[in-house]
Amino acid sequence: MSGATVKFRLEPERYEFNASLIHQFELARRDFFKILGAGIAVFAIAKDAFAVQETAAGHRSFHMEELPKDISAWLHVGEDGTVTGFTGKAEIGQNIRTSLAQTIADELRVPFESVRMVTADTALTPFDMGTFGSRTTPTISPQLRRVASAARDLLIEAAAKEWNIPLAGLVAAGAKVTDPASGRSLKYAELARGKTLAQNLPAEDPMTPASQWTIAGKPFPKVEARAFVTGKHQYTPDLRPEGMLYGKVMRPPSFGASLTSCDDSAAKALPGVAVVRDGDFVGVAAPSAHEAQRALDGIHAQWKEVPQISSKEIFSYLKQNATARSDDRNLQQKGSIADGLASATHRLDATYNVAYIAHAPLEPRAAVAQWTEGKLTVWTGTQRPFANRDELAAVFHVPENSVRVIVPDTGSAYGGKHTSDAAIEAARLARAAGRPVKVVWTREEEFIWAYFRPAGVIEVKSGISGDGTLTAWEFHNYHSGSWDRDSLRRRESAHGISCRALDSAKRFLSWLGGDRQSLCARIPYGCAGEPRENGSARFSDEESLQSPHARGPGGGRKILWLAAQENAGGARIRSGLR
Amino acid sequence: MPIEIEVNGKRYPVNYPPNTPLLSVLRDELGLTGSKYGCGEGQCGACTVLIASAPRRSCQIPVSAVAGKVVTTIEGLEKDGRLHPVQQAFLDAGAFQCAYCTSGMIMSSVGLLQSNANPSPADVVQFLQGNVCRCGTHPRIIEAVRHAAKMMQEHGR
Numbered sequence A: 001m002s003g004a005t006v007k008f009r010l011e012p013e014r015y016e017f018n019a020s021l022i023h024q025f026e027l028a029r030r031d032f033f034k035i036l037g038a039g040i041a042v043f044a045i046a047k048d049a050f051a052v053q054e055t056a057a058g059h060r061s062f063h064m065e066e067l068p069k070d071i072s073a074w075l076h077v078g079e080d081g082t083v084t085g086f087t088g089k090a091e092i093g094q095n096i097r098t099s100l101a102q103t104i105a106d107e108l109r110v111p112f113e114s115v116r117m118v119t120a121d122t123a124l125t126p127f128d129m130g131t132f133g134s135r136t137t138p139t140i141s142p143q144l145r146r147v148a149s150a151a152r153d154l155l156i157e158a159a160a161k162e163w164n165i166p167l168a169g170l171v172a173a174g175a176k177v178t179d180p181a182s183g184r185s186l187k188y189a190e191l192a193r194g195k196t197l198a199q200n201l202p203a204e205d206p207m208t209p210a211s212q213w214t215i216a217g218k219p220f221p222k223v224e225a226r227a228f229v230t231g232k233h234q235y236t237p238d239l240r241p242e243g244m245l246y247g248k249v250m251r252p253p254s255f256g257a258s259l260t261s262c263d264d265s266a267a268k269a270l271p272g273v274a275v276v277r278d279g280d281f282v283g284v285a286a287p288s289a290h291e292a293q294r295a296l297d298g299i300h301a302q303w304k305e306v307p308q309i310s311s312k313e314i315f316s317y318l319k320q321n322a323t324a325r326s327d328d329r330n331l332q333q334k335g336s337i338a339d340g341l342a343s344a345t346h347r348l349d350a351t352y353n354v355a356y357i358a359h360a361p362l363e364p365r366a367a368v369a370q371w372t373e374g375k376l377t378v379w380t381g382t383q384r385p386f387a388n389r390d391e392l393a394a395v396f397h398v399p400e401n402s403v404r405v406i407v408p409d410t411g412s413a414y415g416g417k418h419t420s421d422a423a424i425e426a427a428r429l430a431r432a433a434g435r436p437v438k439v440v441w442t443r444e445e446e447f448i449w450a451y452f453r454p455a456g457v458i459e460v461k462s463g464i465s466g467d468g469t470l471t472a473w474e475f476h477n478y479h480s481g482s483w484d485r486d487s488l489r490r491r492e493s494a495h496g497i498s499c500r501a502l503d504s505a506k507r508f509l510s511w512l513g514g515d516r517q518s519l520c521a522r523i524p525y526g527c528a529g530e531p532r533e534n535g536s537a538r539f540s541d542e543e544s545l546q547s548p549h550a551r552g553p554g555g556g557r558k559i560l561w562l563a564a565q566e567n568a569g570g571a572r573i574r575s576g577l578r
Numbered sequence B: 001m002p003i004e005i006e007v008n009g010k011r012y013p014v015n016y017p018p019n020t021p022l023l024s025v026l027r028d029e030l031g032l033t034g035s036k037y038g039c040g041e042g043q044c045g046a047c048t049v050l051i052a053s054a055p056r057r058s059c060q061i062p063v064s065a066v067a068g069k070v071v072t073t074i075e076g077l078e079k080d081g082r083l084h085p086v087q088q089a090f091l092d093a094g095a096f097q098c099a100y101c102t103s104g105m106i107m108s109s110v111g112l113l114q115s116n117a118n119p120s121p122a123d124v125v126q127f128l129q130g131n132v133c134r135c136g137t138h139p140r141i142i143e144a145v146r147h148a149a150k151m152m153q154e155h156g157r
Helices: A012-017 A025-036 A049-053 A094-107 A136-163 A188-192 A225-229 A287-296 A312-319 A337-342 A386-396 A421-433 A443-449 A485-496 A503-510 A540-546 B022-029 B085-093 B100-116 B121-130 B137-154
Strands: A039-043 A071-078 A085-088 A115-119 A171-175 A177-178 A185-187 A196-200 A245-249 A257-265 A274-278 A280-284 A302-304 A348-353 A365-371 A373-379 A405-407 A437-440 A457-465 A471-480 A559-562 B003-007 B010-014 B048-051 B054-057 B070-072
Touching: A012 B121, A025 A039, A025 A365, A025 A540, A039 A188, A039 A337, A039 A386, A071 A094, A071 A115, A071 A136, A085 A094, A085 A136, A094 A115, A094 A136, A136 A171, A136 A188, A171 A421, A185 A225, A185 A421, A188 A405, A196 A312, A245 A405, A245 A421, A245 A457, A274 A421, A280 A421, A302 A421, A312 A457, A312 A471, A337 A457, A337 A471, A365 A421, A373 A386, A386 A405, A421 A437, B003 B022, B010 B022, B010 B100, B054 B100, B085 B100, B085 B137, B100 B137, B121 B137
Parallel strands: A039 A196, A085 A115, A245 A437, A373 A405, B003 B070
Antiparallel strands: A039 A071, A071 A085, A171 A177, A177 A185, A245 A280, A257 A302, A274 A280, A348 A457, A365 A373, A365 A437, A457 A471, A471 A559, B003 B010, B048 B054, B048 B070
């Protein structure tokens, strides 16, 4: 990765999204018509800083001059009238396949049924940083609405040209453009026929106000819902490409253990079984899951374990090992805490211990990987297909454009599916086996080896005056998140080292957990953001006060947030404290 | 001599070892992937199938135990292109988000309605305790099961 010199001004927990990406506009447009055929296309240029941060290629920061302009969404009206919307966001149960199609149908004035969404496929969709933080509806939905609005204008222009009359007065509705004066009309399909008309979207397009929406914002059935009630929808674990083998990975006895010896002769002797030993990675691929398990059971490995902190010690460990950082933007102190507390009418002092929490998506981590002539295709239920692609490219030392990551509509993620663990494992095994390999984590692996939401100790001292005005707020958050600059550098150097031993994969994997008895403070944390678009698990109401809450990173670092009387500005504590 | 099992009205020889969980045979050997793996411990219900009309966790049952018994999976509920009332009710109620639990929820609900044609919301909650929905669609699931019960009574199914 070439991101070592990038200045980080993003929210700290987003450091992990420092992805270096391709998808140049011209290339994308060319590919676009090649894939979809003739028609009318509109490309959205990411407009505001946050949208760019999420969607634009290249390295990102809030330094505006460094922000590349790139496409964030696009839309195609085909010669048969089919409307296709494209986004790099993934469908993980928040039902964006439905809601985004509603948005497009609404703005383009076409029936809901004529819109389909192509999502989260690194070969087909615009770059996207990831599906997290309940961002799809606020960022992608307006962009698709803008492209739909622009497409509608293009269709009206095309009709005016066809009839050789001025645009004014022409009406787009019901998937056709009508001239009220003469009563004649042309369907969108007819207008798109034989054209390869593309337009970059101006940043500011008028959009239909919410009060006039007829499809968006209304209850609609989940797209392809019938496939879900009949069991026909294929999640990643359901895929079975021709010749596929089943992969299993040997897990160490505890977090941080290293392999000292390994006798895999019995496994290698089994027919049809591929055995991979690559550094500390030991895995097998076999024609069936039970044969893979038998092969794995036949491998005798010795591990060197390292002492771990027990779950009983974790909170005191976090607090004792916290380090404050002077450059932390969250480290603020204004006024006198003592004075603020002394003048308070009501006090609330509390310590909250927050345990490591498994994200526990019902569909476990899974991937199917297939190598074809040096190119890798991976199907995996991830929230970050483009980042997964980059990690796979780095781990296997292939160009990013040799890796395609496709996200089948996924059985939820809850912030737990940012990394590419199963994808790396499946790809490593597939490369050795010369056949597609599927790896589906067991629930046991999920609970032990998946990254967790960070543990933390939160200490609060606060006071309010009689009318509810905040007089003092002292907030300390000691937590286990460790994805800071140092770990990013480690991660990048991990990308740089040879994959002969899958060391880089091991680096990822080694962050993944602890044993059952001794969960370790170094267990990596994941975004605690709730993928559901309703954001029900968020703290948004208190966000202004709690911005350095447990979602933050810090390798046990200490964050202080303080708002004393003089800068409280009459801020009232939310209902939680009243 | 391989054992034979009957799934959704079709007989299949099973080549996997007799102690293989029924779920693996269904998914991997027979390609019936509608039944889901969620935990492998019988705790989440995503793998629920009907064995002799009773809902069972297929991850906990060795395939040898269903030899000679009738197994119905989510793929076997639809008849002549018509959804089972429970499937239709889940569809009508939109009783899912990611829908990974849906197959198991539907199979358990079919089992419930066979033993209790008119379950109260409390009955539904009680019966579906063993089916986990991580997305939180429970109110709609309860609504769907009650709606299915009504449809089945009206149509005498």
